[in-house]
Structures are given as C-alpha cells and as structure tokens.
Amino acid sequence: MLLQLKLPSIRLNKEISVEEKKIELNKVDEFPPMPVSLGSMRVNKTSSWRNFRPIIDGEKCIGCGICWKFCPEPAIFPTNPPEVDYDYCKGCGICIANCPVDAITRQDETK
Amino acid sequence: MKTVMNGDFAASYGAMTSDVKFVAAYPITPQTLIVEKLSELVADGELDASFVKVESEHSAMAACIGAQAAGIRTFTATSSQGLLLMCEVLHWAARARLPIVLANVNRAIAPGWSIWADAQDSISQRDTGWMQVYAENNQDVYDSILMAYKIAEDNDVLLPMMVNLDAFFLSHTSEVVDLIDNDKAKEFLPAYDPEYKLDPNNPRAFGALTSPEHYFEFTYKMFEAMEVAKKKITQVGKEFGDIFGRYYDMTESYKIDDAETVLVTFGTIAGTAKESVDRLRKEGKKVGNLKIRVFRPFPTEQIIDALKNAKRVVVIDRDYSYGNEGAFYTEIKGALYDANLRIDTYGMIAGLGGRDVSTAVIKEIVEKAETSEPNKTYFIGVKR
Ligand code: SF4
Ligand code: SF4
Numbered sequence: 001m002l003l004q005l006k007l008p009s010i011r012l013n014k015e016i017s018v019e020e021k022k023i024e025l026n027k028v029d030e031f032p033p034m035p036v037s038l039g040s041m042r043v044n045k046t047s048s049w050r051n052f053r054p055i056i057d058g059e060k061c062i063g064c065g066i067c068w069k070f071c072p073e074p075a076i077f078p079t080n081p082p083e084v085d086y087d088y089c090k091g092c093g094i095c096i097a098n099c100p101v102d103a104i105t106r107q108d109e110t111k
Numbered sequence: 112m113k114t115v116m117n118g119d120f121a122a123s124y125g126a127m128t129s130d131v132k133f134v135a136a137y138p139i140t141p142q143t144l145i146v147e148k149l150s151e152l153v154a155d156g157e158l159d160a161s162f163v164k165v166e167s168e169h170s171a172m173a174a175c176i177g178a179q180a181a182g183i184r185t186f187t188a189t190s191s192q193g194l195l196l197m198c199e200v201l202h203w204a205a206r207a208r209l210p211i212v213l214a215n216v217n218r219a220i221a222p223g224w225s226i227w228a229d230a231q232d233s234i235s236q237r238d239t240g241w242m243q244v245y246a247e248n249n250q251d252v253y254d255s256i257l258m259a260y261k262i263a264e265d266n267d268v269l270l271p272m273m274v275n276l277d278a279f280f281l282s283h284t285s286e287v288v289d290l291i292d293n294d295k296a297k298e299f300l301p302a303y304d305p306e307y308k309l310d311p312n313n314p315r316a317f318g319a320l321t322s323p324e325h326y327f328e329f330t331y332k333m334f335e336a337m338e339v340a341k342k343k344i345t346q347v348g349k350e351f352g353d354i355f356g357r358y359y360d361m362t363e364s365y366k367i368d369d370a371e372t373v374l375v376t377f378g379t380i381a382g383t384a385k386e387s388v389d390r391l392r393k394e395g396k397k398v399g400n401l402k403i404r405v406f407r408p409f410p411t412e413q414i415i416d417a418l419k420n421a422k423r424v425v426v427i428d429r430d431y432s433y434g435n436e437g438a439f440y441t442e443i444k445g446a447l448y449d450a451n452l453r454i455d456t457y458g459m460i461a462g463l464g465g466r467d468v469s470t471a472v473i474k475e476i477v478e479k480a481e482t483s484e485p486n487k488t489y490f491i492g493v494k495r
Contacts, residue, residue, distance in 0.1 A: 028328045033269050033336070034208040035329060036307050037316040044316075 046073075050091035052106040056081055060103035067095035067104060112290045118281030119144035121249040121288050122188060122214040122274070125256030127158045128296045129212070132183040132303075135163040135174035140226050141282040142190040142216040149186075168193035172200035172211075179209040180317055182308030184260065187211070190278065191218035194232045198239065204271045205240025206329065207318055208336075210263030210303075211271040212256060213241075217378065217429075218278040219464040227465020228278040230378065234406075234430040234438045240333055242272040242340060243406040245377040249286040251404075252276045254357055257291065261300050261347050267339045278465065280379040291355060299354055337408040344405055361410035363402040364417050366392070370399030372477055373421040375414075375443055377403045380427055380461075380468050387473035398477060409442055415450040418443075423455050425480045427473075429462040436460075436488040455485030466492065 025031055037044070056067070061081040068076045075089035076082045081103075084095075096104045116124070122145045126134065134153070136146040152158040161178075165171045168189050175185040189197060194215050204211050219229035233243060244259065246252040252274060259272040276282060291299075307315065321329065345360050352358030365385045367373050376384045381402035391398045401417045403410065418424055424447070428437025435441060440458035447454055457480040462468040476491055483489065 025325055025328070028331055031325070031328050031332060032307065033332055034206065034307065034317065035319050035321045035325070037319060 045087045047075075047087055047089050047091070050086075050089060050109055052091050052093075052108050052110075053086060053089065054084055054091070054093070054095050054104045055107050056084060057103045057105070060101055062101055062103070064100060066098050066100060070094050070098045112292070113287055114290060115285050116249065116288050117144065117283050117285045118246070118249045118252050118276045119216070119283070120148050121253040121281075122256060122276065123148035123152065124288070124290055125214070125253040125274075126186040126212075127152055128253070128291050128293065129184065129186070129257050129260045129300060130293070130297065130302075131158070131160055131186040131212075133161050133163070133175065133178040133185040134187065135165050135171045135178070135185070136187045136189065137165055137168050137171050137193060139168070139190050139193040141218060141278045142188050142193070142214070144282070145188040145214055145216075149188075168196040169200055172197045172204060172213075175211050176200060176204050176207065176209055179204075179211050180207065180309050182303070182305050182310070184264075184303040185211050186213070186256075188214040188216070190216035191220060191226075191232045194236060195220070198236060201236055201239040201241060201271075203318070205333070208269040208333075209271060210260065210269055212259045212263060213271065213273045214252070214256065215273050215275050216278050216282045217245075217275050223464075225464045226278065228280055228379070228429065229463050229465060230275070230428075230430040231463075233273060233275050234432070236273070237407060237438065240270060242270055242337075242344075242408060244272065244274045245404060245406060246274060246276045246281065247379060247381045247402065247404070249276075249281055249284075249288050250357065251359075252281060253288050253290070254351065254355070254359065257296060257300060258344075258347050258351055258359065260303075261351075262340060262343050264303055264305075265339070265343050266306065268336050268343055270333070270336055270340060275378065277379040289355075289357075295354070299351065341408045341410065341412075344408075359404065360413070361403075361405040361408075362413045362417060363404060365400040365402070367399030367401060367417055367421070369397055371397040371422040372399070372480060373418055373424055374398065374400045374473070374477070375403060375418075375424060375426040375439065376400060377406065377439060378429065380429060380473075383468060383470055384427070384473055387470045387477075390470055391474065391477060396477065403439060406439070409446070411446045411449060414443060414446040415452065418447060418454065419450065419452060421454055423457065423480055423485070425457045425459055425476060427459045427461050427468070427476065429460075429468070431460050431463070440488065457483065457485060458488035459491050460488060461491040
C-alpha cells in the first residue's frame with residue numbers, strides 16, 4: 001500500500017490567489033539575481049503540450065507508488081489510488097510504462 | 112574555547128559553528144576526516160542537521176544545490192579528483208546564486224596518483240563563479256568558513272564560496288584553534304533567510320530556459336556581485352576582528368614597506384614565507400611577503416597598493432596553468448599592468464604534488480630571483 005511507503009504529499013496550494021502580473025525585464029536592475037520565475041508557475045500550466053493523458057484505474061492499482069516515483073514533473077499525488085495533476089502532467093507516458101499491473105492507460109487528448 | 116585540532120576538524124567545526132542545516136559529502140583523502148567528524152556531530156546530536164550520504168561528489172553538490180534552493184544553509188567538502196567531478200554543478204551553484212560553502216583540501220591531480228598538497232584542483236575551478244579563499248593555518252580554516260557564509264549570503268553577493276586548505280600541512284596537522292561560542296556565532300551570523308527559495312506555497316521555477324535576450328544580464332549581475340564581494344570580504348573580515356579579535360582581509364602584507372623583494376604567496380607557503388622573510392632580513396636582505404588570501408574575487412587594488420614600491424615581485428605558485436605559467440603569476444602581472452607598474456617579476460613554480468616548500472627553498476627562490484632574468488617562469492627544485 002502507498003501509505004506504507006510514507007510518501008511525502010506535497011501539493012501546490014492552488015487556493016492561493018494569483019496576481020497575474022507580467023514581468024518585464026527591460027533593465028538589468030529589474031532582474032532577479034538568478035533565472036527564477038517570479039511566481040509564474042502558478043499560472044503557467046505546463047500541461048498545454050500534452051498529446052494524451054494517463055488514466056489510472058483505481059480497481060487495478062495495487063498502490064505500489066512506482067508511478068509517483070517515476071513521474072518526472074512530478075504530477076502524481078501519492079494518494080491511494082494515486083491522482084494525476086492534469087495541470088502539470090506533460091503526457092510523457094513514463095508512469096504508464098512503469099506501472100507493474102498495467103493500471104494506467106492513455107487517452108488521446110487530440111480527439 | 113581553545114582546543115587542539117587538525118585542519119579537517121577545524122573545517123567540520125567551522126560548519127558546526129555556522130549552524131549548517133544540511134551536509135552532503137563524499138569522502139576522499141585527505142578530506143575524509145571532515146566528513147567523518149560531521150557525521151559524528153550529527154549522529155551525536157551536537158549538530159542539528161541532515162547528513163546525506165551520496166554516491167559521488169557530483170551528487171554531493173547536486174544535493175546541496177537542492178537543499179540550499181529550498182532555503183537552508185548547506186555545507187560540503189571535497190578534494191582533488193572529487194572537486195573536478197563536481198565541476199559541472201559548481202557552475203550551477205554559482206549561476207543559481209546559491210551561497211553554498213565548500214571546504215576543499217588542496218591535493219594534486221592524477222596521474223601520477225598523489226594525495227599531497229597542490230592547488231591545481233581549485234585553480235582549475237577558478238572560472239566557476241565561486242569565491243575562493245586560501246587558508247594559511249587551521250584557525251584561518253575555521254574562521255574563514257564562518258565568514259564565508261556571512262559574505263556569501265549577503266543579498267548583494269549571493270555567490271558560493273570555497274575555503275581551501277593544504278593537504279596534510281593543514282588537513283592532518285594539529286594546531287591550536289580557538290572555537291567560537293554558538294551564541295556569539297549566531298550574533299555574527301544570523302539565520303539564513305533567502306528572498307528566493309523553493310516553496311510549494313509560492314511556486315517558482317529555478318534555472319529556467321533563458322534566451323539570448325536575458326542570459327547576458329545574469330552574467331553581468333555576477334560581475335556586479337563579485338565587485339560587491341570585494342568590499343564585503345574586507346568589511347566582514349574587520350567586523351569579525353572587532354568581535355573575535357582576529358582580523359582578516361583579502362590580502363595580508365608582511366614587512367613590505369621597505370622591501371625590495373616582495374614574495375607573493377598563498378596557503379601554507381605564506382606562513383613559511385613570513386618566517387623566511389625574518390631569516391633573510393637577518394642576513395640583510397630587504398624581503399617582504401604579500402599573502403593572497405582571496406583569489407576570487409581577485410584583490411587587484413590591494414595588490415597594486417602592496418607592490419607599488421617593490422623592485423622585484425616573486426610569485427610562488429603551487430599550481431601550473433599548462434602551456435603558460437603559474438595562475439597567480441599571470442594575475443599578479445595583470446594587476447601590475449593595470450596600474451602601469453613595470454616591476455621585474457618572477458614566476459616560481461614550487462611545491463607541486465606536496466613537495467615541501469621550506470625556508471631553505473624560499474631562500475633559494477629569492478636567490479634565484481636575484482640572479483635570474485625577470486619576467487620568466489622557473490620550476491624550483493627540478494632534479495637535473
Ligand atoms: S504521463 Fe508523465 S507527466 Fe503525466 S503523470 Fe505520467 S509520468 Fe507524470
Ligand atoms: S504504478 Fe500502477 S499500481 Fe503502482 S501505484 Fe501507480 S497506478 Fe498503482
């Protein structure tokens with residue numbers, strides 16, 4: 001079971017209000033010290049280029065946590081069964097390829 | 112509290128007094144004792160930090176980058192081949208502007224396989240964006256780590272700092288080290304509280320794709336930060352002295368006011384050079400020593416000021432930039448040129464691979480300079 005793995009459950013707090021301000025970097029003094037987005041990750045849903053989405057079948061899932069561990073984004077929450085965060089899932093299919101019981105299937109996004 | 116310890120332990124205690132919260136390191140001779148002591152301090156509950164075992168130096172720095180980006184003070188230590196393996200992530204830490212502090216035990220590069228003192232490892236990492244300090248003794252190692260965090264974490268600096276100590280001459284040699292009380296240390300070095308950090312409640316992407324439109328400015332910002340760091344290093348060295356009684360700066364001049372021949376040295380050779388200056392002065396030679404304590408940022412102004420009246424400048428490098436000359440020699444000449452000073456210079460390569468640079472060797476170096484053609488490089492002690 002997932003719970004036995006003591007997985008850290010970190011979720012973006014999506015309730016936080018997002019002030020969508022466009023940051024113009026015209027002058028060097030306005031630059032942050034390092035290339036860092038100034039909060040844009042809240043508004044930049046990086047899932048826009050996804051061609052297909054992974055669908056987890058809760059019935060088949062044995063709760064091993066492998067998909068959570070392998071997801072490079074990470075866009076899987078370690079719940080039981082795991083839940084995909086479609087705002088950030090890029091559709092790479094790594095979770096699908098690594099699920100030991102084929103509990104994850106792909107659904108075409110382009111249709 | 113005064114106690115006796117080797118240079119490696121001085122580095123470990125330097126990290127402990129700095130109240131680091133995260134250590135990731137991979138052992139390598141002669142740095143191993145630093146890591147062993149830190150793991151012991153964490154296991155015994157004396158240091159409240161996470162100690163992460165990693166499979167390589169590359170991973171050690173990568174782990175430190177992650178932890179530091181999450182907003183906590185991190186420390187690592189390495190040496191020689193280990194530092195070279197870190198190279199890629201050293202650049203990353205600097206460009207991500209993470210004020211990580213690293214103790215590097217200066218050790219020769221293989222082959223021939225060597226575990227002895229030589230600065231080739233850190234000199235070859237000169238252009239990674241790390242500030243570099245070269246310690247003369249164990250107290251210097253300990254104090255430099257504390258000051259390194261204060262300098263590196265300054266909001267106008269935000270650059271990582273490497274504190275270098277010579278293999279065995281410091282790492283495994285015991286000396287008296289005056290340890291600073293934790294409370295007093297906290298007054299000098301407050302808790303780390305960065306403006307930019309990884310935070311699930313305030314998500315940001317770090318080190319994102321940067322177009323030609325913006326990359327240039329980030330490098331310019333590092334130039335600005337290095338300029339600020341020059342002032343900051345002097346300022347923090349003075350502040351440290353006012354509180355703890357030991358003063359530090361980017362350079363240290365010893366009997367140079369009336370010196371005709373000025374030795375330029377770094378690391379443990381600086382200590383021997385000062386002793387040599389005293390002995391040579393007894394023989395009637397007007398010799399002085401300029402210690403370069405900080406190599407990056409490079410203390411051009413202080414060097415010009417210290418060398419402007421010298422007749423001869425003799426730079427001792429325990430490193431060699433293949434195809435040119437000693438790295439310090441090149442840069443010292445550059446500083447003199449900046450000030451229109453046309454002084455006879457001598458590049459002396461000595462002590463490579465841990466060969467001892469004794470007072471006798473330094474005497475030989477001074478004599479060599481007095482009798483040789485200037486503006487050339489000489490390898491001291493080559494078996495012929
Ligand atoms: S498809 Fe890729 S990004 Fe999406 S949940 Fe699976 S592993 Fe993560
Ligand atoms: S890898 Fe498959 S079985 Fe394992 S938790 Fe993920 S969906 Fe469930």
